[in-house]
Amino acid sequence: MSAVPSRLRQLDLFLEEPPSPGELGAEEAALQARYDSLAEQWKLPRARVVLSTRRATGGVITYGPPHVIRVSSHMSAEDRLQTLLHETAHAICFARWGVAEGHSPRFWLVARKLGVARRVAPETERLRRVREANARYAYRCPGCTAEWTRRTPFGRARLCASCERAGRPARLILVRRPKPGCRRAARRR
């Protein structure tokens, strides 16, 4: 990983404050440059790397051309890089074996070669606050680790829309339901 200016490292201590557009732009450019050099090394097609304030954690790749890789801006610099490498591993697997590869053992071998150490997206302050704000029912996609919270449960099984679009369908799993004691408070909202 290239040197991160200490000003940016400092930013990670204050994730409550969203990064300014200028800071986002600089970090996005650094991640883009990292993808571009990996793409040259691994003979990958072009991808647009987007640092997203809308994702609470993790990342996702939408296969192109060009691929679009979205990385949550609510993570530390190290986790943003880890996420970029994870999504780049998907780009490599996509090029070699097609859309259905998912998180196969081969995928993790490729990911490890790129330096991916994490297997799950990190818990972020942003994610915690989103959960707290409207957590009745929380669903997680086991594919891209994105989370959704709802006031009411889904009536039936749901697929993650972005994973489905990316050609690796994943069924959302319920990771949180209301505690019995909270029901009255919940109804008041």
Ligand SMILES: [Zn+2]
């Ligand atoms: Zn993945």
Ligand SMILES: [Zn+2]
């Ligand atoms: Zn997903």
